[in-house]
Amino acid sequence: MKLPNGHQAVMPYLMLNKANEFYAFTKAVFNAEETLRKLRDDGKTIMHSEIQIKGNTIMYCETTEDWKTQTANLFIYVEDADATFKKAIDAGAEVIMPLNNQDYGRTCGVKDPFGNTWWITATK
Template sequence: MITTGSMQLWVHDQDEALKFYTEKLGMEIRQDATLDEMGFRWLTVGWPTQQDFTLVLMAIPGEPVMDAATAEDVATLMSKGFSGTLFLNTDDCHRTYKEWLARGVEFTQEPEDRPYGIDCGLRDPSGNSIRLTQVRAEF
């Protein structure tokens, strides 16, 4: 059996991302470990209701992992929302939209009916694209 355990998102500022994903979206911290000798922080969050999955909030690395030009390219793509999309499912898109809006989440698109369900869009502080979807049962 194979399952998905983690997904990584590049973030500009791990502390800012941590606040967004925990305080605004409602995730919890799973791991927060710093390897001082490497200048590396392993930071993961996840949903309290989904213990088998974590989201890794990864700072854009420098040398020797990534050269400066590549790091700049990654940061540019992120700021435009083109470094990938995190797809989240909810049982009530309108309710979650209102809850998150009240917590200060800025949406790029309000909930709309789609053939597959009700869907809306937002971005995290680093610019990563997030879609929140209430999938139709028959889809």
Template sequence: MAAKARPTPDGFHTVTPYLIVEGAEKIISFLEQALGARKHHEPTLRPDGTIMHATLRIGDSMVMIADACEHAKAMPAMLYLYVPDVDTAYRCAIEAGATSIMEPADQFYGDRTGGVKDVAGNSWFFGTHIEDVAPDELKKRATEMFKNQGKAA
């Protein structure tokens, strides 16, 4: 008798993003170039050659991806990835074909953050944690930021 499988497979976390896109092959290539993603296994293809299922490892996390089909329509997602160097990740993503949403900048909540959009419309925000901010200080900084935004409007 085979050993009982764990509820969460090795290498996975409780929550795993699953991207349904038009042009999964392009997005997989983008993720490999921009983020160093590696295929967990070769993609499973449908008879028409589109990708039915692929799993990629990015850092210590898995991302599943598939081409849209009748039962799973394409929809953009927003993902936040912690990376060692947000500026490098942002630049690599732009070089791999993404468009800029937000250039990297230090944020009040303690991360340096930048964002891009891939060709399927998914937003990828990169963060590098640069400061631990206490809850009271975080609240104070957020209030100040919103007050300053009101002045700029």
């Protein structure tokens, strides 16, 4: 099976309110890079967009009357959970689970302004 460049066999596809702002959040918190953006005929609404975080693709679009909001729980490994947690809060996320130490690493949970929950973990 040959996958398109930059794609994995399984990728989340999010349908978001304020999809234009989602990329700014992921760039600020996770250093995401936008790899594709297609707009609707109005020239401003995201029909389809893709970002990459550490080589992993997340696809997303703006909700419509036909395609309602569909968010996700996303688990992400980072180098520094404390620093990433702070970036997420500074970018408008709310705390779901405070920073704490678990047997699998330093971890926390935040909900971004678009309804997605990010489980942020740095391994020991």
